[in-house]
Amino acid sequence: MTMAPITERNIHQHELISLTASVIRSTNPPQTGVSGLLVDESMNTVTISDGARNRVIPKKGACFRFNLQDGSTVVVEGDRLLGRPVERVKGKAGGP
Secondary structure, three states: OOOOOOOOOOHHHOOOOOOEEEEEEOOOHHHOOOEEEEEEEOOOEEEEEOOOOEEEEEOOOOEEEEEOOOOOEEEEEHHHHOOOHHHHHOOOOOOO
16 A cells, blocks of 8 residues: 655654754744754654754644655644654544
8 A cells, every 4th residue: 555645734644754844933943943854753852953963843832844755845833743653654643
């Protein structure tokens, strides 16, 4: 079974690691503008590497821009991504 391409509507059902991400808004202003490769994800945070350092960003209260494999971009509220990644991908948590 082939997984559907990632879109804004279904991004919460996909693996986010290896996507290029940018923080476009955060409750912690110094985190706004952080961008790079998403290298890790936990229930409440994502880790973005800019090549020099890893930055752990809380999902709650943040807004992210993801560059998808097809060249398009998707903006997602971090609150939509809360939950354990494995449960979110399997469809047991999260939602549109």
